[in-house]
Amino acid sequence: MPEFHRKIERNTMGFALAIILVASIGGLVEIAPLFTIDETVEAAPDMRVYTPLELAGRNIYIREGCYACHSQMIRTLRDEVERYGPYSLAVESKYDHPMLWGSKRTGPDLARLGEKYSDAWHVAHLINPRDVVPESVMPRYGWLQRNLLRTDDAGQHLAAQRAVGVPYTDEMIANASADLYGQANPDSNQAAGVTLRYGSATNIRAFNGKPGDLTEMDALVAYLQILGRLTDAAHPQAATTEE
Structure with a gap:
């Protein structure tokens, strides 16, 4: 084997071709699944897009590095499903650019966080995590x-x-811009437009607990409250898993 290495390393063209061959194999392994992407990603007719406020909250989530401690992908392992909820489906990240699946869990997975806690809980938790979770290191x-x-x-x-x-x-x-304001101010003239464009199920309320204000807290809480709720596609498979 050392003699083989010595020969190929002395042959510049052969060495270059060997590198291309090995790199091509790795590339093919990564690219091949994309040819069946339509069969891989589940159908979700009810899938909706992020509102401007939720998207702004997602940007803040990325800006503050929240993804470094929280994943957003529940695996199919039984203990994960029992702790966090139905395992994540590919379609649930259909409109996530960039995706935030992650693998680091200094904190819990957030894929099913939406509406699990009240807005007031989230606000208190973000202001001082220890007030609601004494052992938190956040x-x-x-x-x-x-x-x-x-x-x-x-x-x-x-x-x-x-x-x-x-x-x-x-x-x-x-x-x-109007919808950004309207979603966090339900009594404003702009609120009706949010429902018209994004659907009646859209959360429209003062997420930070202060109607009239529009803060980064509004945006981040609005984003956290929609996690796992852009589509109900995961719920049928949850019922099947329980059976």
Whole structure:
């Protein structure tokens, strides 16, 4: 074997071809499954897109590095399903760019977090995690309650998502800033437009507990409350698993 290595390393062209061959095998293993992607990803007719407020919250979640301690992918292992809920389906991340599956769990998996706790719980938890989970090692994010949320670039964020395949309409993009405000202020004139464009099941309320304000806390809590609830596709398989 050492003699073989010595020969191939002295042959520049042969060595280059060997590298290309090995790299091609690895590339084929990664690319081949994409040819059957339509059969792999489950159908979810009820799948909806993130609202501008939820998308803004997702951006804050990424900005603050939350994905470094929380995964968003429940495996098919029994103990994970019993602890977190139905295992994650590929279709549930259909509109996630970038995806946030992760593998690090300093904190619990968040794939089924939506509506598990109240908005007030999330606000208290983000301001000081130890107030609701004494053993928590999570850092504080109290400034989110004070930081006003930027709204003027909401349409640009939706347009960027559409460029990678998320089906935002021209109307959604044009009204993104108004919808951003309306979702967190149910008594405002803009609230009705959110329901019209994103559906009657959309959460419309003052997520930070302060109607009239629009803060980064509103956005992050709105995002956390929709995790695992963009589609009900996982629930039929949960019933099958229980049987």
